[in-house]
Amino acid sequence: MIIGAGPAGSATAIALRQAGVDVTLADRHDFPRDKACGDALMPDTLRALECLGLGDRVLEPALQAESMRVHAPDGTAVDVPGNFACLPRRKLDQSLLEAARDAGVRFLPRHRVRGPIQSGDHVGGARFSVAGVASPQCVGARLTVLATGAAVEPLQAFQLLLRRTPSALALRAYYRVPHSIARTHRHLKLSYDAAICPGYGWSFPGPDNVFNIGVGIFSQGAGRSAIPNLRGVWDTFIRSFPPAREIVSRGRPLAPPRGAPLRCNLEGAQLHRPGLLVVGEAAGTTFPFSGEGIGKAMESGLGAAQAIIKALRDDGSRTDTAGTRYEADFRALHAARYRGYRRAQSWLAWPAMCNLIARRAGPGSFASQRLEDMIQERGDPGDLFSIPGLCRTFLESRPPVTPRR
Numbered sequence: 436m437i438i439g440a441g442p443a444g445s446a447t448a449i450a451l452r453q454a455g456v457d458v459t460l461a462d463r464h465d466f467p468r469d470k471a472c473g474d475a476l477m478p479d480t481l482r483a484l485e486c487l488g489l490g491d492r493v494l495e496p497a498l499q500a501e502s503m504r505v506h507a508p509d510g511t512a513v514d515v516p517g518n519f520a521c522l523p524r525r526k527l528d529q530s531l532l533e534a535a536r537d538a539g540v541r542f543l544p545r546h547r548v549r550g551p552i553q554s555g556d557h558v559g560g561a562r563f564s565v566a567g568v569a570s571p572q573c574v575g576a577r578l579t580v581l582a583t584g585a586a587v588e589p590l591q592a593f594q595l596l597l598r599r600t601p602s603a604l605a606l607r608a609y610y611r612v613p614h615s616i617a618r619t620h621r622h623l624k625l626s627y628d629a630a631i632c633p634g635y636g637w638s639f640p641g642p643d644n645v646f647n648i649g650v651g652i653f654s655q656g657a658g659r660s661a662i663p664n665l666r667g668v669w670d671t672f673i674r675s676f677p678p679a680r681e682i683v684s685r686g687r688p689l690a691p692p693r694g695a696p697l698r699c700n701l702e703g704a705q706l707h708r709p710g711l712l713v714v715g716e717a718a719g720t721t722f723p724f725s726g727e728g729i730g731k732a733m734e735s736g737l738g739a740a741q742a743i744i745k746a747l748r749d750d751g752s753r754t755d756t757a758g759t760r761y762e763a764d765f766r767a768l769h770a771a772r773y774r775g776y777r778r779a780q781s782w783l784a785w786p787a788m789c790n791l792i793a794r795r796a797g798p799g800s801f802a803s804q805r806l807e808d809m810i811q812e813r814g815d816p817g818d819l820f821s822i823p824g825l826c827r828t829f830l831e832s833r834p835p836v837t838p839r840r
């Protein structure tokens with residue numbers, strides 16, 4: 436059984452069903468439901484969709500883009516080529532859930548998980564409260580997957596919580612602009628604007644001339660009270676970052692801004708217990724520095740599914756090996772990348788250094804190629820955000836890039 440029908444839960448469910456495993460998927464909401472997100476689908480998300488055979492189906496209504504423009508604190512822009520897409524989470528998550536149901540997954544909407552069914556230390560399913568039903572519902576399962584995102588309560592109820600404070604808070608709003616404006620903003624724009632440093636902001640173009648504009652602030656190492664007022668940060672970003680200001684001033688807001696916590700860096704929770712695997716943001720799979728997490732949430736789900744399938748095939752009744760194998764494989768694949776993203780985030784404490792790097796990142800330069808490798812996952816952020824990376828960046832003879840927004 437899988438709890439949580441976001442990208443992590445649905446990806447796990449689809450991959451398991453494709454291998455013939457019987458799957459029940461429960462969520463506290465009925466779908467379609469909204470989820471505060473920037474809606475940017477990075478190359479790892481597109482790869483995960485392809486891996487599930489869902490690329491065309493899910494991306495059909497998405498806006499596709501061939502580059503992302505990353506802005507340094509002083510506004511210097513670096514274009515990073517690649518395949519990107521934007522699709523509101525309401526549509527993405529609904530489409531993934533539909534694919535899961537089409538594959539034969541049983542979906543239980545309005546099921547809020549309350550805790551595990553336990554025998555000794557072993558998790559054998561979960562207890563739910565169900566909207567409109569007085570008594571708690573119990574669903575037994577041989578293996579349970581927790582995919583409940585950044586919510587703290589389920590992690591606590593399953594005794595997995597290692598840190599209550601989220602890694603970051605982020606807030607987004609939707610604006611519809613006239614087509615004449617939308618067509619001049621075709622890039623996804625990610626900004627580390629000095630006015631909100633060490634936070635980040637974005638302006639992502641979606642389908643139907645609707646833009647997703649948002650900000651995020653990291654709290655790593657700080658208490659919740661140390662996080663500045665997110666709405667105030669959003670206002671500052673809109674005043675300071677011209678592309679976002681144009682969208683907001685020329686556009687029509689579609690709904691009040693909405694915020695949510697993020698759990699990053701594979702920290703803050705155990706990834707498994709006997710009978711239980713934790714995937715997606717519940718396991719902290721979102722990247723620090725950029726706040727992107729849909730792709731890694733799905734990949735962790737695919738990894739968990741693989742480990743479960745292998746355990747069911749190889750070990751018969753000893754399915755407990757699935758959790759150990761899942762965590763070991765996921766960390767082996769991605770631990771260095773998470774360390775690199777964390778280091779990149781810590782460099783935002785020196786905005787002048789980030790500006791200098793961006794000014795050396797002209798097309799074809801060492802810095803721009805490393806940024807592209809980082810986003811395409813052909814290399815780690817540490818290849819650029821390190822002393823050797825810095826030396827290569829500054830020793831290369833290239834004309835500086837003109838700052839632009």
Ligand SMILES: Cc1cc2nc3c(=O)[nH]c(=O)nc-3n(C[C@H](O)[C@H](O)[C@H](O)COP(=O)(O)OP(=O)(O)OC[C@H]3O[C@@H](n4cnc5c(N)ncnc54)[C@H](O)[C@@H]3O)c2cc1C
Pocket residue numbers: 438439440441442443444461462463464470471472473474475476477546547548549582583584585586588589604605606607649693694695696697714715716717720721726727728729730732
């Ligand atoms: C403002 C903001 C902007 C972001 N922008 C981007 C971006 O542009 N690109 C990107 O890649 N990532 C982005 N992220 C990160 C991304 O949203 C997460 O990494 C991603 O949603 C994680 O997927 P998930 O499936 O693990 O969790 P979720 O998508 O959060 O899904 C969890 C599911 O569990 C359900 N659930 C929760 N509690 C319970 C319960 N008690 N019982 C039953 N069900 C429950 C929820 O209803 C939900 O459906 C952003 C995050 C924020 C907050």
